[in-house]
Amino acid sequence: MQTTSDLEQCGSRPLRRISSPPLITTVEIKKTCGINSANNLSIKRYPIVKKKILIANRGEIALRIIRAVQELGYTAAAIYEKPDNEALHIRAADEAVCIGDGPRVDYLNIDKVIATAQKVGACAIHPGYGFLAENPAFAKACEDAGLTFIGPASEVIENLGNKVIAREIMAKANIPMVPGTSNLTAGEAGTAEAVEFGRKYGYPIMLKATSGGGGRGIRRIETEAELVESIPLARSEAKAAFNDDRVYLEKVVLTPKHVEVQIIADKWGTVLHLGTRDCSIQRRNQKLVEIAPSLIKDQKLLDTICQTAVVAARAANYTNAGTVEFLVDREMNLYFMEINTRVQVEHTVSEMITGIDIVRTQIKLAMGKKLSFSQDDVQLRGHAIEMRINAEDPQNNFMPEGGKTVSVYRSPGGYGVRLDGFVYQGYKIPEVYDSLLVKLTVHGYSWNETVDRMRRCLHNFVIAGPKTTIPFYQNLVNDQDFQNGQFDTSYLETHDHLFEYTDQRTEVNKIARLIAEIHFRQENPYAI
């Protein structure tokens, strides 16, 4: 259900009257959940000074969105759970509302977030990434409440979030996909289908539960005998776990590169791409380092990847910003993986090489604006690398270092350097959220220059308190294969030496510790 609003540029579909917004407007809000009284369905008028956008997220992405909102001249409203009450996004926003004790409960509470948006008089919600960002119910609830959801339409999120439907859409559009079966027929017939698939595409094969996900209900099969043996087992397991015994097969793509394309699409039918990114450097499917553009040398292949992404987005009726993910195998075959219907953590690298502010564009597109440039206007310049500086101990299986206080925070700067972070000196990292502290993105004219710049920045980056991924990245930028752009998703497993580094503390910090101890004890306990 769509409510009309007299607020310009703030509807979920294009408005006919396009003119500069008046300084003072009013917004009509339909109460969907009772804040003042349970059955209050009357329409109230709230006078507001500027259009207001609620940021339904925390951490660095909340800050990133707040900046874009404020640059557009809008008011940024933040929400937070109690464990985040020291967080920077609250301070940076124009206003902030505590929505509960959390953790990871209230940020996920659709009703609460929508009610808060209404209470503060927001006309739109930016979901960031994670939390509610790819929850179609949330997008739907926004639409129903007359709030602009900054992202694609709820049915698009729904369709692309469902593996089977997404595959069907892409198959229709002739998008290359990892060879796989549809749900196997029950009984012996299904096993015969599976054996035939195995003979055609070879092993290894993934046997997946249709209702599985997030790594659950997946087994890797190496031989035909194992396949025959595994299907009944997998079915009974799936039945037990998901109450759905349907399974299907997918070929395993060995040591692929993870290449993705940033898409932006307006509500007027224009779909553009902002080039490729390579996110192959991951550990356990979590990206650590992302670069743009992909270093694949075959420009024709890169063009094909980008064009394919645009076709895929069109096929899905995609609007706003999104990411089409592919795998590229060693023979340079391209396979569609999925479309992420949100702003990605690594959007910064595409921004650096195109000069296009993706979050600003997201907001404008959500408000019905047309894309003001064409594909030809999108020029890729140079290279960008983003490294996720996490409060984790790479030497201890990337164990999170939450709960620790950042006692020193000294960040690099200068030409071609961008920081998207949210921590500050003295900040205690909550244990209950993710461990990303800051994204360090650098831009350079050539790949070598970009790597050199990253090395310099890592050298000048001092974070004390929690262990971080910085020393691991320092090894990474000195690794020959990384410098040569030769890496795929097996990179970390095959480069053990990246984990060999010693204490990251600098000499002066070590000596300062001693001076602090002499000062505290009133004598040097190591000299007495």
Add this chain to the structure above:
Amino acid sequence: MEHIIQGMSIKEVLSTIRGTDGYFITNTASDLSQSDFKNRILLHTDLLAAPAREKAKYLSLEITGGASIHVDILRKQVDPFLKLKLLREKMPNTMFQTLCRGVNLFGYRPYPQNVIRQTVREFAKYVDVWRVFDFLNYIPNMQAVFEEVQAAGKILEPSICFSTGPEHTNDYYLSKVAEILAVTGEDILLCIKNHGGLGTPKRIGSLVEAIKGKFPDLVIHYHGHNTDGNDVGRITAAVLNGAEIIDAADHAFTGYYGPPPILTVIDTLKDYGKNPATVDVEAVIETSEVLRNEREHYDYFESQFKGFSPTVQIHKLPGGAMGSSFEQAVKGGFLDQMPHILHEELPKVQIELGNWWSVTPGSQIIWTTAVSNVLGGERYGNPSGDLKNLLLGKYGPFPFYQPADWIYEKVFGSDWQDILAREGGKEDIEDIDLEQERASLTKRLGTEPTEQQLVLYLQHPNDAVDFFKFEEEFGHVHVLPPSVFLRRGGYEVGETIHFKDHYGKEHIIEIGPKQLDENEGKWNIYLNVDHQQRIYSFQEESSAAAAAKVPEISGKEIAELAQAGDMRAPFSANVCDIKVEEGQLVKAGDTLLIMEAMKMQTPVNSEVDGTVGKIFAELGQSLKAGGKLLQIEIK
């Protein structure tokens, strides 16, 4: 006259000395630090003095060896090898000299032959002159060091330790010199090591004359201490009777127990027509001008008792042990007993144990025995493990006479003769497996150690590991001046500390406020480090304070608990070895742990038969008397 510089062979050095009219001076900086500043003079200070000392053209600078290597890692937190490397950069020509205790190296008890050789080889890369001694003047104890020094092409300076008394005749010492020459050949310097500053000038003059009379070509290096205030007199007598080299130190730092001032020696001898061969007096003065401002920061480590101690002629404590003896008396609360210990018990023990030379490690044995005799109430009632080893002849044979039977009986019990027959005599200490030591150090460090780290570990295993860990945690701290490193009472708020780190980078640290976080019960120290604020948290109560709170229990209670299998530290000491494991069967009399106090080791033996239960003690742990060691479950 050619100046003797680092790198010359022993033959060149000897011919230069013999061809020179004047005498030579060794700047005994390390012994000064040991004797008058409890060994705490920091590398930072020696580096400040280095350019002027280099200009002064001494024969050598005694800057390492003795207890200094242990104190370097234990209290100064500096790598003894790095120290020599850094000094060498500033002093390219001056020879560096060390003091080596022969078979006891730089420690307190005999080391295996392969450890001795490995250690000497490693240090010989940096040290030019090797003064070697043995506290029993037992020449075989020095043999391995002699060989390695000569093999490394360095200058060997064997010593005869000097003392006084009816046995200490010129004839005796001449026989020792002959014994040394028979082993080393004639290309050596000979040291008369007067570590107590004993005897009169006349006595020293007579000894030098006697040696020169019998061995006219032998170059003599007289080493003394100014404990009685008369070492300039002894030096003068030594030089007038033919000694070519003497020891003295920079006057800005001279005290009561170390060497006398260089300038005073020079001025005194000048009137006798004797001049130093090379020494640049201006540079000697300049060195002290540089050093003068540093002295106040070492105040805490100077002797609590001002003034010379002429009674050294009675108690014979070496200069290097004077300060630490008084320190122990203060810490142990027996300062009032010191006159009795020094003037009655110590001389008595000295005679009873054989009237040999009171110098490390023998001086520690005499000292701890005398202290324990007085404080324990029963003479020889609580013998240390080292005293037992001495009596068993593990350090070498007694030079003049064996202690009386009653002492043996007191120490070993009625079957002392069997024990002496069974265990007595010097035995070769078996070589240890160096690769195994390397492996265990690797395990403790988590990385492969360097050769030099291994050498330090072989000397002082626990202290070396603590030092390596300190360095990892706190960096290279020799860059801090004594005013910072040895500061007492904390810094002033707003005080800024400028320093250049080991890698040459300039830093500035500003002291901020200190706040108590009452919720967490910890103190936050705020520092501004290179313009960035940093916070350091410490628990409100220091561990040292907490340890001090452990109630001391009486010796009787400790003994009673031991009967019940509850083993407690018998006195305040460090755990230096744990001989048993949890679950191990033990019998009464089995050694459970070794405790170390005042550099002396004492075994803790089981009083009962049983099984070792929980072990509370940790290697290297410092315990008060009554601190829990381990539990034995009695059968």
